[in-house]
Amino acid sequence: MLWEVFVRSRRGLSHVHAGSLHASDAAMALRNARDVYTRRNEGVSIWVVPAAEITASSPDEKEQFFDPAGDKVYRHPTFYELPAEVRHL
Amino acid sequence: MSLAGYVLGLADDALVLAQRTSEWTARAPTLEEDVALANIALDLLGQARYLLTYAGAEEGAGRDEDALAYRRPSSEFRNVHLVELPNGDFGRTIARLLVFSAYRYELLTRLADSADPTLAAVAAKGVKEVAYHRDHAAQWTVRLGAGTTESRRRMGAGLADVWPYTPELFTEESAALVAAGVAVDPVSLSEPWLAFVSGVLTSAGLVVPDVAAAPGGGRRGVHTDAMGPLLDELQSLHRAHPGAVW
Numbered sequence: 033m034l035w036e037v038f039v040r041s042r043r044g045l046s047h048v049h050a051g052s053l054h055a056s057d058a059a060m061a062l063r064n065a066r067d068v069y070t071r072r073n074e075g076v077s078i079w080v081v082p083a084a085e086i087t088a089s090s091p092d093e094k095e096q097f098f099d100p101a102g103d104k105v106y107r108h109p110t111f112y113e114l115p116a117e118v119r120h121l
Numbered sequence: 122m123s124l125a126g127y128v129l130g131l132a133d134d135a136l137v138l139a140q141r142t143s144e145w146t147a148r149a150p151t152l153e154e155d156v157a158l159a160n161i162a163l164d165l166l167g168q169a170r171y172l173l174t175y176a177g178a179e180e181g182a183g184r185d186e187d188a189l190a191y192r193r194p195s196s197e198f199r200n201v202h203l204v205e206l207p208n209g210d211f212g213r214t215i216a217r218l219l220v221f222s223a224y225r226y227e228l229l230t231r232l233a234d235s236a237d238p239t240l241a242a243v244a245a246k247g248v249k250e251v252a253y254h255r256d257h258a259a260q261w262t263v264r265l266g267a268g269t270t271e272s273r274r275r276m277g278a279g280l281a282d283v284w285p286y287t288p289e290l291f292t293e294e295s296a297a298l299v300a301a302g303v304a305v306d307p308v309s310l311s312e313p314w315l316a317f318v319s320g321v322l323t324s325a326g327l328v329v330p331d332v333a334a335a336p337g338g339g340r341r342g343v344h345t346d347a348m349g350p351l352l353d354e355l356q357s358l359h360r361a362h363p364g365a366v367w
Contacts, residue, residue: 053153060260064153067160 034083035061037068039075044120047079055080122295125179126199127304128240129189130294130340131228132172133200136190137348138221139165140355141208150211157257161218164250171243191359195352196342202335203286205348212265212272213279219258220283223317224290226251227310236302259321266325277327284330289337290314 035055038047050069055061061080070078089097101107142162149155173186184192203221208214229251232244265276291311298304319329338344358365 054151055153056264060264063257063260064157067157068153071156071160 033057033061035065035080036083036086037061037065038079038081039065039069040077041074042076047077050074052083122298123179124237124298124303125176127295127298128172128176128179130199130201131232131240132169132176132189133198134204134221134225135165135172136169136355137198137200137351138204138217139163139169140351141204141206142214142218144208145214158214161254161257164247164254168243168247168250171246175239175243187359191356195344195348198342198344198348198352199340201286201289201339202337202345203283203290205339205345205351206283206286207347209279209282210275212275212277213282215258215261215265216276216279217283218254219262219321220287220290220314220318222251222254222258223321224287224310224314226255227313227317228305228307231305231310235304240303255317262321262327263325266322266327273326276325277330280322280327281330281332285332285335286337288334289339292337292340294340 033055034052035058036052037050039050040047050065053061053064053068055064058080062078065078065080069075139162142158142165145158146155146162149158169190170186173189177184177186177189203217206213206217208217226248229244229248233241233248235241235244262276265272267273291307291314293306293308295304299306315329322329
């Protein structure tokens, strides 16, 4: 069974997709993820998700999904000053 | 027994099992397990390096970790027989990892309170590693034991293969070092060890094997036939290129 692995590298950051692996069940998937994706001190938290449970957008829908956002510059948070102490935004 | 001798036993258990476990590299049942076993081997090798260095310093004869790992004959190795046994199949490998890491977990947990600050520090670092090794072996034991007829048969056979070598883990060594609060009395580890292992076996639908104890003697430098070939491989590079470094 295929699992997708998400790793949070440190507190305050989001889990980021790290890759995928095979495991017989969730507990083994979590341990395999620890061994395969955090052996160089990459993480403080791991999520594993059955790959079959992920609903993904289709490349065929790319135009209607994403192109309309391309020219909406007013949606970007670039029209005000960002305090210096705000990071990870 | 001297402190150096005691530390050498702790070091050699880790070194020899690191060597055995690394034999799985590129041959494990799955890619994920290949990495897991390599990680475990490297953890044990790391423990061995600290302990060999310390044993060499305590001995005071100018031997460093490389001299102790690569230039000792079998008769000077102080590891238990359990760690030198050939890997066998995956079931036996997991059975050995289960009984050894459960033993070492109990040992390092107590050694972290040693009156010897170096041993206490190495143990405190190592216990977190060994806790993971123990968990890894326990997870696999349950899955193999409660898996298919074949996996259950092999897990049971592996357990029966390694079980005779477990009494050696709990044989009294140095009363003086124990009394001084430096060493852990191995006899005291037997009960908590059996409680953990039998709990895992119950979850796996397996039972504690009813088999006679092997003679032991590893701590005295008496080893099984498997030890010679293991050392031949471990020491081959150093023999071909004395003093070689990375």
